Amino acid sequence: MEVLYARSLDKDIAQASQYGGVVSCLASYLVESGVSQAAILTKADNYGPPKPFIARTREEILSCAGSNYSASPTLAILNDGVRQGLDNLVTVGRPCQILAIRKMQGLREVPEHNLSARKVNFCIGLFCFWSLETEVYAFLQAKTGGKTIKKMDIPLNYAVVTTEEGEVQIPVDELRSFIRPTCQRCFDPTAEFADVSVGSTEDDPEWNTLIIRSLRGQEVVKKALAAGILETKPYPSERLPLLRSAVLNKKRRVLDGAVKDKGYGYWGLSPEYSKGIEEGGEER
Missing domain, CATH: 3.10.450 (Nuclear Transport Factor 2; Chain: A,)
Known part of the structure; x- marks a missing residue:
């Protein structure tokens, strides 16, 4: 895993996007280079509720640029893309959506309605502490x-x-x-199962935080750098503890909430483990 600052060097993408435009930059690169046939995104008209959108061109990807702070059923449109004959899809989603894709991809026996997840060949995860x-x-x-x-x-x-x-x-x-109630139980604010995760820096609005999480993610970022459409620089050492603390505190809040509400069924925790949490047992 590698944590960086990153931004798009494409002026059109930088102008249309929020922060450094890394999500639009990578999605556009994957589609234009032929690595992916289309991008599964969200699109909001007149800043209304975002809706799932299949983007097949750079222009369509640009039309989806910008941050949305409400939930969109992005994955609902995956099956539509597959029915249309699309293959090798780059998907941008919140942490919970990326996790859903990975779970479906990991099934040994995949139900027919879940086959669309196997068509996803690159996952871009969005930082999301709540929606x-x-x-x-x-x-x-x-x-x-x-x-x-x-x-x-x-x-x-x-x-x-x-x-x-x-x-x-x-x-x-x-x-x-x-805030959606389910977000209070989400344990993953930075999309840990994505190929790359992207969020704001909370420091410089012209840059994104970029976390490279897989070999595939590393390869795509390397090629985008070589193509001259992406720029990266080291993540400031003084800010890394702040990012780690924010993620850790979110995880702790979720566990504390599980103890308070006895919501162990949601996590599938064993009775023994749950009892240990309630009694303040040693950290696991």
């Missing part, structure tokens, strides 16, 4: 006075909503009621 219910869009419209929303960012403790007339700042605490 919002689609009701948040009505809330955002009310907070911005019904103005046209161009994009939203959540740098730290507040959301910055950019409209046609300027920016509106909303405290993150006002968004918490829209």
Whole structure:
């Protein structure tokens, strides 16, 4: 595994994207080079709820650029792509979606409706500490006075909503009621089963955090660098502990919640293991 700062050197992608444009850059490279026939993405019209989208060209990939903070059933469109004869699909998804793909790919006997996962040949995972219910869009419209929303960012403790007339700042605490309940039990905020994981840096808006997690991911990033469309630099040593701490704290919150709610069935924990957690047994 390697953690880097990265950004697209393609000006069109950098301009259309949020942060460094690494997701759009890699998806575009894979499709244009023929490694993948299409990209499974999400697309939001007029900053409404995002919907699954099959992008077959660079232009279609660019039309999906930008961050969405609500959940989209991205994988629902995989079967459509397979029925259309597409093969070797690059898929961009949240950690839970990447995990679902890997589980389906790992089945020895694959049900017919799960065969689409075998058509995924590259996974780009998105950092996701929580996702919002689609009701948040009505809330955002009310907070911005019904103005046209161009994009939203959540740098730290507040959301910055950019409209046609300027920016509106909303405290993150006002968004918490829209967090999907299942996100409170998610143990993987950085898509650990992806080929590469991409998130913001929370330090420099022109760069992404890029985690290379597989040999396939390493190969694709190396080729993108050689093609001159991607740039990387070392991850700042002083920021690495912050990233590790954020991930560790998320995992701890989930385990603490499991203990409090006795939600062991969700995790499939044995009674012995569950009892050990409740009694404050040694860390495992």
